[in-house]
Amino acid sequence: MLIDLKQAAEFIAQSDDILILSHANPDGDTLGSAYGLCGILQKMGKRARTLCADEIIPRMEYLRNTVATQEFEPKTVISVDVADRTLLGSYDEVYGDRIDLAIDHHESGQPFAKRTVIDPAAAATCEMIFELAELMNAPMDGQIASCLYTGIATDTGCFRYSNTLSKTHYITAKLMENDFDAARINYLLFDVKTKGRVELEHALIKDMEFYCDDRIAVIWVTSDIISRFEGRVDAEDFNGLASLPKRIEGVQLGATVKQKGPTTFKVSIRTAEPINAGEICALFGGGGHARAAGCTIEGSLEFVKAKLMSALKKAVASE
Numbered sequence: 399m400l401i402d403l404k405q406a407a408e409f410i411a412q413s414d415d416i417l418i419l420s421h422a423n424p425d426g427d428t429l430g431s432a433y434g435l436c437g438i439l440q441k442m443g444k445r446a447r448t449l450c451a452d453e454i455i456p457r458m459e460y461l462r463n464t465v466a467t468q469e470f471e472p473k474t475v476i477s478v479d480v481a482d483r484t485l486l487g488s489y490d491e492v493y494g495d496r497i498d499l500a501i502d503h504h505e506s507g508q509p510f511a512k513r514t515v516i517d518p519a520a521a522a523t524c525e526m527i528f529e530l531a532e533l534m535n536a537p538m539d540g541q542i543a544s545c546l547y548t549g550i551a552t553d554t555g556c557f558r559y560s561n562t563l564s565k566t567h568y569i570t571a572k573l574m575e576n577d578f579d580a581a582r583i584n585y586l587l588f589d590v591k592t593k594g595r596v597e598l599e600h601a602l603i604k605d606m607e608f609y610c611d612d613r614i615a616v617i618w619v620t621s622d623i624i625s626r627f628e629g630r631v632d633a634e635d636f637n638g639l640a641s642l643p644k645r646i647e648g649v650q651l652g653a654t655v656k657q658k659g660p661t662t663f664k665v666s667i668r669t670a671e672p673i674n675a676g677e678i679c680a681l682f683g684g685g686g687h688a689r690a691a692g693c694t695i696e697g698s699l700e701f702v703k704a705k706l707m708s709a710l711k712k713a714v715a716s717e
């Protein structure tokens with residue numbers, strides 16, 4: 399059942415013993431939403447805890463300390479920033495069937511929960527969590543604000559992407575009335591890189607492929623490259639590579655392909671207007687937003703390359 403934020407707020411207000419699920423391979427928005435909502439609920443006097451199939455990203459460790467550790471058998475399960483139940487990873491099996499409320503901002507979300515609230519206009523799920531808190535008259539503090547800020551900054555590329563609206567800044571301004579170090583978060587999320595990461599980027603950029611008069615750029619993060627850098631970089635250093643190709647002037651479509659298994663390739667696409675990344679990824683059963691989307695293609699490297707490149711060239715040629 400699709401509901402609005404007000405109904406979601408009413409549902410949460412009357413719920414307790416709440417487990418909040420993030421998506422696997424978590425980003426700042428799913429973690430910020432989970433820890434932010436958890437903090438809000440705890441401050442409201444409810445019992446709440448967060449859960450994610452994968453480890454929290456080291457540079458976002460600070461989120462963990464924003465909530466109290468509470469042990470309980472969950473009566474209510476809420477997912478945040480989870481567009482599809484399979485994204486719950488290993489927890490899909492345990493909780494996928496019993497999610498009471500899904501809070502998300504992905505357009506292409508496949509409803510899987512008893513109640514779903516989706517706001518595709520929200521730059522981040524964390525914006526929705528902020529609005530929920532206001533609807534519930536919930537208390538805000540610096541710790542909660544730092545979580546919600548983390549998600550908004552992550553999904554807007556530190557307020558640079560086109561999803562950054564006046565409302566995004568308005569909510570951020572309200573968050574910054576609380577005591578937390580936004581500059582420190584920006585540094586951790588956007589500035590500092592490990593030496594291994596810089597070397598990895600160097601290797602990937604060196605082998606970047608260009609097509610259609612340099613309007614398409616593709617990087618291939620193959621098992622070969624991954625094993626070459628293993629031990630020299632953190633696992634997390636293989637994330638966030640999707641924006642690299644599109645940084646090059648004139649590139650309208652940037653793709654980053656990461657090998658997940660011998661015949662499994664995860665594709666992240668970033669586009670300039672009017673090329674629709676979500677539509678391209680939908681061809682392969684994936685989805686996302688107009689400017690950023692993802693999908694998984696199965697097959698040999700050669701097969702995936704042929705399939706993907708034909709779709710990408712078609713998308714660029716038709717514009």
Ligand SMILES: [Mn+2]
Nearest residue numbers: 427479523553
């Ligand atoms: Mn998000």
